[in-house]
Amino acid sequence: METGKRSPVWNYFEELRYKSVRCKLCGTVMKKNMIRHLRIKHPSSFDEMEATRKATTFAGVIKEQNKQSERRCWTKKYCRRAGDMMFACVICGVVLRMPDGLFSNMKRHIKSKHPDVYKSESEIAKKTLLESLTKECY
Ligand SMILES: [Zn+2]
Numbered sequence: 001m002e003t004g005k006r007s008p009v010w011n012y013f014e015e016l017r018y019k020s021v022r023c024k025l026c027g028t029v030m031k032k033n034m035i036r037h038l039r040i041k042h043p044s045s046f047d048e049m050e051a052t053r054k055a056t057t058f059a060g061v062i063k064e065q066n067k068q069s070e071r072r073c074w075t076k077k078y079c080r081r082a083g084d085m086m087f088a089c090v091i092c093g094v095v096l097r098m099p100d101g102l103f104s105n106m107k108r109h110i111k112s113k114h115p116d117v118y119k120s121e122s123e124i125a126k127k128t129l130l131e132s133l134t135k136e137c138y
């Protein structure tokens, strides 16, 4: 059962001493089964809570996807368009064939030909990711 402090179930209950909680809707005091109480006694609030929880989860997924694309995107900085599906590496000028938006070839190129650049960029990406994660937790 999801009863962590951040769970939307806390919109409907307040914490009392001795690990008891009180339903904000009807005042019933209980020690557990909050979600069950909500579902049985206040079905509309239960639906609302479920919707909130799903929305929160969904937002989390979107955030996660954005993070991943940010991580992939540093390679763009090192690409110069050189024609149809062709991109040139700005460091050494070699031209790579890449479908639009797919920078994995360039990433591979940088990794093998310019390992220092690859290393520092991956570290920045990792650090940024770590920082944003830490921020989200507090
Ligand atoms: Zn109640």
Ligand SMILES: [Zn+2]
Residues within 6 Å of the ligand: 089, 090, 091, 092, 093, 094, 109, 110, 113, 114
């Ligand atoms: Zn290069």
